[in-house]
Amino acid sequence: MSDAASDTPAPLPPSPWERGRPARSRVTPARVPLSRVRVVEAAFVVLDRQGLDGLSMRQVAAELGVTVSALYAHVSSKADLLELMYTRLFVGFDLPEPDRERWQEQLRDFARSVRRRLLSHRDMARISMAHVPFTAELLPHVEALLAIFRTAGLPDRISAEAGDLISTYINGFVLEEGMWQDRAAADEAGGSSLARPDWREMAGEMQNYFASLPEEDYPHLRALSGLMVTDSSDDRFDIGLEIILRGLASYLPDPAPSPPSQ
Amino acid sequence: MSDAASDTPAPLPPSPWERGRPARSRVTPARVPLSRVRVVEAAFVVLDRQGLDGLSMRQVAAELGVTVSALYAHVSSKADLLELMYTRLFVGFDLPEPDRERWQEQLRDFARSVRRRLLSHRDMARISMAHVPFTAELLPHVEALLAIFRTAGLPDRISAEAGDLISTYINGFVLEEGMWQDRAAADEAGGSSLARPDWREMAGEMQNYFASLPEEDYPHLRALSGLMVTDSSDDRFDIGLEIILRGLASYLPDPAPSPPSQ
DNA sequence: TCACTTGGCGAACGCTGTTCATTAAGATAT
DNA sequence: ATATCTTAATGAACAGCGTTCGCCAAGTGA
Structure with missing residues (x-):
């Protein structure tokens, strides 16, 4: 399109002469x-x-x-x-060398990276949920996760479960994210075409719905209506992740009672 | 079937006489x-x-x-x-009155009950994963969960996330349980028909596979091979649940420094 | 030039979710 | 008793699905 008119002639439609050879082998x-x-x-x-x-x-x-x-x-x-x-989806995923002191950051990085990859293609979490990473290509990833847990000092029976727990969390979270988007897209397609409802608008509606529930039956849902559905799911993701990390940390052997450093 | 021979006569096949009225209305x-x-x-x-x-x-x-x-x-x-x-699936699910002192047991009961219901029908976790409990019938369940978290004393932004986290965990766990069974059933159908492989047999195979991995590339997977796939998934379920509960507990305000009771 | 391998084609099979015009039956009203 | 209306279920059809199979054209080596 840009530097045309070179010596390669533009592909012509085949003349009736060369009907034997079909056109495609020349066009492509x-x-x-x-x-x-x-x-x-x-x-x-x-x-x-x-x-x-x-x-x-x-x-x-x-x-x-x-x-x-x-x-x-x-x-x-x-x-x-x-x-x-x-x-x-996971080719080129870089696996960290386990570092005893930084296991929590390493897990955060790991989880966020996986989430980012899952979000990089539509409905990828649904596909991911239907598979188990016990294939030859993905075993190194499992191993890397286990390495982090074990060198952090977690008991073996906790380490064996933790990988599943975190993977399940990531998949489930992203799956739900996708469901919001799908639901919003469906509303958009069926509803009024002006002012596309977006995903944010629906979150607002849900928020209002929770806040409008009868006070005596749903005091807690009402109280948390502003927190259940937030603008940025990034924060929500980190919170759930943090709960898991704290739970894991609770299984660490007590550190030697340290001088109050800071 | 039991106290028969009463005054209601047994339904007879229709006589040729009453051909006008079709048979079905009498047979059924x-x-x-x-x-x-x-x-x-x-x-x-x-x-x-x-x-x-x-x-x-x-x-x-x-x-x-x-x-x-x-x-x-x-x-x-x-x-x-x-x-x-x-x-x-969740009709008749009894929702506990939140009890500040017993919040962990209440959550354990809740989670185990949900898992039991999901296991009561094949592939139910797959169906569950595709839905969000924000319908009129299921809102009370969400409310009950939030009630447990909040009366336990968890911060609001944690409570708002915890329900999702636990539900995701249960669904994901049971989903994986089902995938093992399905995979085993598929092998059974295609493979040798004698000595049905069962679900347990496959777990054994997986265990052996992990244990047979090259030592230098997969030290941790090898070391945990006996724990990654266990006979009873009940224990595994409880472990993952416990990790979450401990994580949640870590957000509780410090209890008044108590006398060292035990 | 011949045989052969290969890669793609097109039709077909049996299944899916969903719609629509039609029919049989029961209830209601005249 | 007859006619009308409502309801429930029918059966055929549509478009799409995953998968298979026989076939054909192009390219390769002998």
């Missing part, structure tokens, strides 16, 4: 062959555009300009494709 | 009309028999001896049906 000069990674990439495009419910093999094929059955040469089933997407 | 004495609750009940039967993936409107209709479209007179969509099932 060296047609990129399909591959596992190309299928997975297309699946992510479809996922982000249409959500998990709109992610069908046919849509992925259409995204690649290819028929459905072609996909099955590179992916054995839709479940397989979803697992590949799940795995792919 | 007063044909039970379809209703919301009957549809939901049938859905539970199908769910337990075939799992969530096998739960289709057609199957539910077949279970009732009725056509698919008949269901839509009582249920507006499949999503609606699933929500009704989710709601139904």
Whole structure:
């Protein structure tokens, strides 16, 4: 489009002469062959555009300009494709060297990174919830988590559970985040098209709803109405995470009674 | 069935005489009309028999001896049906009066009860994860949870998060429990039919797999192999729950420095 | 030039959720 | 007793789904 008019001529429609050779092999000069990674990439495009419910093999094929059955040469089933997407989400995730003194920060970093990755694609938490990280590619991540717990000094039976607990928390939290967005998007599609309700607006409605509940039946829900649904879920995420970290810390052997340093 | 032979005669097959009135109204004495609750009940039967993936409107209709479209007179969509099932799961759930001194036991009871209900129907955790308890029927449950937190003395911003945290934990835990069972069932169906692999056998395999990992790459996973997958998930559930409870307890205002009681 | 492997195509199967015009039956009103 | 209205369920249809299978065209090595 920019520096055109070079020596490569613009692709012409095939003349009636060369009807034998179909046009495509000229229009797409060296047609990129399909591959596992190309299928997975297309699946992510479809996922982000249409959500998990709109992610069908046919849509992925259409995204690649290819028929459905072609996909099955590179992916054995839709479940397989979803697992590949799940795995792919965590490539290049850097795993910290466990540091006894900084285990809480390390876990915070870890949790926030996972959440960020889950948020980077629509409905990813739903996919994540349906899988267990006991595959060859993800075992190092599990090991890294366990390493943090154990070098921090947590008892083994706590360490064995803590990984699950934190993973479950992250997945569940992001899943719920996504549900808010989906719900808002659904309202937007069905409701008045002017002034898109956004996600924030719905939170406000929910807040008002809680605050309007009968005082004698719902005193606590009313009192917490402002805190149950906040603008930034980042804070809420950190709070829940902190509760877990404090619970874990309570299993640490008592530190040698230290001089009151600060 | 028990005290029969009363004055109500046993239903006879219709004589050829009364062919006008079709047989069904006599064979099925007063044909039970379809209703919301009957549809939901049938859905539970199908769910337990075939799992969530096998739960289709057609199957539910077949279970009732009725056509698919008949269901839509009582249920507006499949999503609606699933929500009704989710709601139904918690009818009759008794909500404790908050007791400042016993808040931890109360939460343990609560969590275990919820888990028991989720386990009472196949794949129920998957359904539960897809819903938020902010419907009219379930608001009292949310309120009861918040009541426990607040009368225990937890700060408001912690209380607001704690409900989510615990619910997420329960759902996630039971979801994973179900995935083990499903995976085992799948292996059973496809593999050797003799000596059904059971769920326990697979746990053993997993344990061996962890223990067989290369020592230098996976020291911690190896060390914890015996604890990651245990026979009774009850213990694992309680451990994770305890971590959360301890974390919550850490936000309690310092108790008046008490005499060293025990 | 021939045989062969490969990658993609297109049609088909059986299933899904949902809608709609139609029918059978019961209740109500004339 | 007859006619009307309401209700409940029917059965066919639509569009889409995951998956499989037979087929064809292109490219490769002998």
